[in-house]
Amino acid sequence: MNLLLIRLIIFAVLFFAGLKLYRMYREWKLDHEERLEGESHQEGGQMVRCAWCQVHVPETDALRDQGEWFCSSAHRDRFLQEQRPEE
Known part of the structure; x- marks a missing residue:
């Protein structure tokens, strides 16, 4: 019973850590795309x-x-x- 509870806790920690990493990656990707779009709009020419x-x-x-x-x-x-x- 103790071993099952420990495995469940480890699984939950790994799941939430993976979810947090995914959200950080998604936020970084959106910021990166916005920065690239901002640079392309500034290159409008004379x-x-x-x-x-x-x-x-x-x-x-x-x-x-x-x-x-x-x-x-x-x-x-x-x-x-x-x-x-x-x-």
Whole structure:
């Protein structure tokens, strides 16, 4: 009877120690993934200003035409339409 009780206590201790290690690993993994995502968001690149509305957008999302930056194709088209009569 004593031996059975000792085995049960050892099993319970090992189970809870394993559970604690698993939770620590899972928390470390989530923190690691969040840190990697944070670094990737910071690498957005240079910001450029739309020639039509003056809003800053990431260079990777902007359109470039005739040496000017634009936030959308609609703003590019409107800007170019207004520039033609002046020329």
